[in-house]
Amino acid sequence: MGNRRSGESRGGAVGRGRRAGGIPDALREQGSAVTDFVFVSGLLALLFLALLQLGLVLHVRNTLMAAAAEGARMGARAGATPADGVARTRELITGQLSARYAQSIVAGVDQVAGARVVVVRVQAPVPVIGPLGIGEGFDVLARAYAEQQ
Numbered sequence: 001m002g003n004r005r006s007g008e009s010r011g012g013a014v015g016r017g018r019r020a021g022g023i024p025d026a027l028r029e030q031g032s033a034v035t036d037f038v039f040v041s042g043l044l045a046l047l048f049l050a051l052l053q054l055g056l057v058l059h060v061r062n063t064l065m066a067a068a069a070e071g072a073r074m075g076a077r078a079g080a081t082p083a084d085g086v087a088r089t090r091e092l093i094t095g096q097l098s099a100r101y102a103q104s105i106v107a108g109v110d111q112v113a114g115a116r117v118v119v120v121r122v123q124a125p126v127p128v129i130g131p132l133g134i135g136e137g138f139d140v141l142a143r144a145y146a147e148q149q
Contacts, residue, residue: 068121105120
C-alpha cells in the first residue's frame with residue numbers, strides 16, 4: 001500500500017488522457033461546446049435586443065424633438081397661433097410614431113429678452129418593452145421667435 005507512486009490508483013497507473021475517476025478527458029468535455037454556444041448565443045441575443053430597444057428610444061426622442069421644433073416654428077409664423085403649432089406637432093408625431101405619444105402637447109407664448117417666443121412642450125412615454133411605454137418619461141421643449149413682434 002505504501003509503495004504506490006504518485007499518479008497511481010488502486011486499479012493501476014492513471015493513463016494519459018484519463019482522470020482519477022477513469023473517464024477519458026474527451027468524454028468528460030463532450031457536449032461542452034453546445035452548452036457554451038447556448039450561453040453565448042443567449043447573451044448575444046439579449047445584447048442585440050437591448051441595442052434595438054436603445055435605438056427605438058432614441059428614435060422616439062428625436063422624433064418628438066423634431067416635431068416640437070416644427071410645431072414651434074409653425075406657431076411662430078405671421079398670422080399663426082400657438083394652437084396651429086400644437087396641431088402641426090400632433091400631426092407629425094401621429095404620422096411618425098403613434099397617437100398615444102401625442103396626447104400631451106401644450107403651446108404658449110413667452111418673452112425672452114423682450115422678444116415674443118412660441119414655446120411647444122411635448123410629454124410622452126418612454127418605450128420600455130418595444131413600443132410599449134410607461135408614464136410621462138420624455139419632456140421635450142421647443143422654442144421659436146415669433147415673426148410678428
